[in-house]
Amino acid sequence: MRALPPGARGYILCAVLAAVACVTPAFTDxxxxxxxxxxxxxxxxxxxxxxxxxxxxSRVPEGIGSFFPVVLAAVFLLPPAAAALVAVPGGFAGTVVQRPVQVRRVWHGAQQAIAAWVAGQAYGLLRGPAALGGGPATGSGPPLPPADFPYVLLPAAVAALAFCLVLTALDGGVLAVAERRPAATAWRGLATGSLAPHCVHGLAGLMMAVMWRSPYGLPAALLVLLPMYISCWVFAQYHRERAAHRATIRALVQAVDIKDRYTRGHSERVGQASAMIARQLGMTEERLETVRIAGILHDVGKLGVPTRLLRKDGPLTPEERRIIELHPEYGHEMVRGIGSLGEARSAILHHHERVDGSGYPYGLAGEEIPVLARVVAVADAFDAMTSTRSYSRARPVPVALAELERCAGAQFDPSMVRALIEAIGRTGWHPVVTSDEDLQVLPAAASAGVAGAGLPERRPGPVAPAQPTGREAEGAAAPRGAG
Known part of the structure; x- marks a missing residue:
């Protein structure tokens, strides 16, 4: 949503108008x-x-959600329009860390107002106000009847579910129009990932509403919120730790880019291509994020390789080549202590293995190679072919995909290659980082080389040079007959 296309602006405007329609009856009633x-x-x-x-x-990271028990308590205590009005100020004030900030604040306020109104309507259809005790939330009058347990749990649960579904439906819609995601993927994982937290918030909101209607009144209702709020604060702390891990990963990638200037931006693009493959294969959102991180960190082991070898223009000696081929093991050791990486560590270690068993560092073959390593290997090769380096011009995307197909079954897992081809065929290839535009490009005679991905160079004569330069070492590591 940083650069909103016209469709997204129209979508947000419609949401704002719908929110206005939801809250207007509160002013006329x-x-x-x-x-x-x-x-x-x-x-x-x-x-x-x-x-x-x-x-x-520090500020709560965006993405952990707002504190919804108060809004849901309003849904249980007030008419739908009034509950929608309660959600607006907090929606505007919610945490926003990405631009455009004001547009996102308006969006959050409108989104929560619509969700609260729908939840209130669902709650009313199931006789929730009567089950809670009926009557206004404040004011004098005869004592209210006690809450009808356990029936009151049903309308409360339905209201919380409706609140969750509306929020996720609106989120998926804005992702689809703002980021041009396919509809099938825009909503994937949104509802399932937020259903449990919303149910917990709904239960806390119901407890708050019941206590509000009790003889103890507002003070008791506020006591219900205290432990819930503390738990949300602890959850925010957890997200801060995750943000710190991401910052560490970013620093490692920047260090690699500084050291090996010929692959500047390569890591981010490999992460992007790896995520495209994983999404096409139907991996879960959690595993998709793992493979994206693996793609970003796949070359972090280059920090352990002498810079003179990475930037060497002349041929490498066999000993120098063996040193460069140690970078997957260096990378694995560097990230061993980051427990959150999970499967990403094995992908970093094995992304230069080949399905025919001729790769490195351990010569694994076929299914012995971890799945995520096979994903990263294809993404790595694809970006190496489609990026301009000082020693090679970028190949067109169709040419690179045809080369991957040619090497499928020997160097790459055919299913991973097929997934990348299908993903690019559906959405195209739009790299998020532009690499090496400031580097001087050699004449077209050197344009066919593929480095950094395990694909051998395609030049007249032998497929792979006998003595590669430092910048060509990884591409020359493949056997002559494999691609």
Whole structure:
């Protein structure tokens, strides 16, 4: 959403208009309990503002969600339009770390207002207000009947489910139009990943509403929120740690790019291509992120290779070549202590293995090679062929894909090659990082070389040079007859 296309702007505008329609009845209905609306709106706003308070630590990373128990309590206590109005101030104040900030704030406010209104309608259809005790949330009058347990759990659960589904449906829609994702992938994993947290928030909201209606009133309702809020704060701390891990990964990649300037941006593009392959294969979002990180870090072991070898223009000696071929093992050792990487470590170690068993460092073959390593190997080769280096011009994408097909079964897993071809055929190849535009490119006579991916150079005469230069070493590591 950093550069919003017209379709995304129209989508957000429609959401804002729908939110306005949802909250308008609250202003025209003389029975709106404004004291409760104001109190809940301020409470929700305060919960969101405290999460970004510098006195309590750094800002909460975007993506962990808002503190919804107060909004859901409003759904249980107030008419739908009033509940939608409660959600607006906190939605505007929620954590936003990406641009355009103001557009994202408006989007969050509108999105939450729509979700609260739909949840309130579902709650009312199942007689939720009567089950909770009926009557207004505040004011004098006869004692309210007790909550109808366990029936009240049903409308509350349905309302929380409706709230979750509307939020995820709107999120998927804006991803589809803003990032031009296919509809099948835009919504994938959104509902399943957020259903459990919303159910927990719904239960906390119901407890808050029940206590609010009890003789103990608002103080008891606030006590319900305290442990829930603390748990959300702990969850935010966990996300901060994950953000620190990402920053560490970024620093490692930047260090590799500085050391080996001939592959600047290569790591990010390999991560992007690896994620495309994983998505096409139907991997889960968690595993997709793992393979993306593996692609980004696949060459981190170059930090352990002397810079003079990586930048050497002349032929490598056999000993120098053996040193460069140690970079997968160096990389594996460097990231061994980062427990969150999981399968990514094995992909870093084995991304230069070949399915015919002639790769390195261990000569694994076929199914012996970890799945994610086979994914990264194809992504690595594809980016090496389609990127301009100082010693080779970029090949057109169709030519690179044809070369991968030619090497499938010997050097690459055919299913991984097929997945990349299908993914690019559906969405195209739009690299997120542009590499090496400031490097001087050699004449076209050297344009056919493929380095850094395990593919041998295709030049007149032998397929792979007998004595590769430092920058060609990885490409020359493949056997002559394999590609």
């Amino acid at each position: 003389s029975g709106t309990p404004w004291a409760a609306v104001a109190l809940l709106a301020v409470l929700y706003l305060g919960c969101e503002l405290v999460r970004t308070c510098p006195l309590l630590g």
